[in-house]
Amino acid sequence: MEVALRALELSVRGRLDGLLQGNHLGLVPGPGSEPGEARAYQPGDDVRRMDWAVTARMAEPHIRQTVADRELETWVAMDLSPSLDFGTAACDKRELAVAALAAVMFLTSGGGNRIGAVVDNGTGQHRLPARGGAAHARALLKKVAETPRAPEGTRGDLSGLLESLRRPPRRRGLAVVVSDFLGSTEWQRALRGLGARHSLLAIEVIDPRDVELPDVGTVLLSDPETGRRREVHTTPVLRKEFAAAAAAHREDVARVLRRAGCAHLVLRTDSDWIADVVRFVMARKRGWSGGGAG
Secondary structure: OHHHHHHHHHHHHHHHOOOOOOOHHHOOOOOOOEEEEEEEOOOOOOHHHEOHHHHHHHOOOEEEEEEOOOOOEEEEEEEOOHHHOOOOOOOOHHHHHHHHHHHHHHHOOOOOOEEEEEEEOOOOEEEEEEEOOHHHHHHHHHHHHOOOOOOOOOOOOHHHHHHHHHOOOOOOOEEEEEEOOOOOOOOHHHHHHHHOOOEEEEEEEEOHHHHOOOOOOEEEEEOOOOOOEEEEEOOHHHHHHHHHHHHHHHHHHHHHHHHOOEEEEEEEOOOOHHHHHHHHHHHHHHHHHOOOOO
16 A cells, blocks of 8 residues: 555656646635735626725726635545445546545645545545645545445445535635535535635546446446446447436536536546646636636
8 A cells, every 4th residue: 555655646746746836726726815905907807806995995996806825724525435436447436536635635735735634435434634744645645545445335425525524614725525426416505515615626536437338238237335236238229328317417517516616627547637637737727827718
């Protein structure tokens, strides 16, 4: 485990080094939580930041600038329920979730920033306090990676996991949710509540078999969170219906995330996930600087 995590750290650092160097505004662009100076409104500014008092006094539209917190506190909700103990490509979804956590750690590290996590494998939550420093980050990553796999038939509770980040209330910061987001979207209310105070980033980890069935004849399908199994014959019609239902679900998840003001990064077990992270971050940085949509 130690060797594998060290190799993961070196891989992440080697390919992301120099991309942000702790500048969390590039990971999830948006205003900070501390009020700054007012300035004249310019086309493209967020009207929600309008300073009406200064506007009335100056007889010209002004917005209130905000300054990013000098020290960022990041909390990660790690969904490690049984549906993530599955993979048919380069790795399983759980391994990809841990890799995503490593990337978040690197992209938010430095400058006194702190990171903590709440982990739930479906049998109960485990809270790892937010602290700074490389030693803490490595220890946290190791503890998350060593989280036991829950027995098949254990159902995850993403809503409860998100609620655990809301209470007790914490200083404004970044909340990251790592999950495959399978099942119902009952968690959306908890996510909106979390977004009222924090910047949000959702990292959706998926496997090719989450979105399409293989053309291999008869297969045994299993739901790890209910333990139900069913043997099916993968006819063209069934494969088409499965793909359509999976696409509709993912579109629903994306819509819910957008409504909550949540940045959305999709990582796949059959893809170069670090390249996907780089593209996501660069797109966010361009959007923040006015160079294009993120």
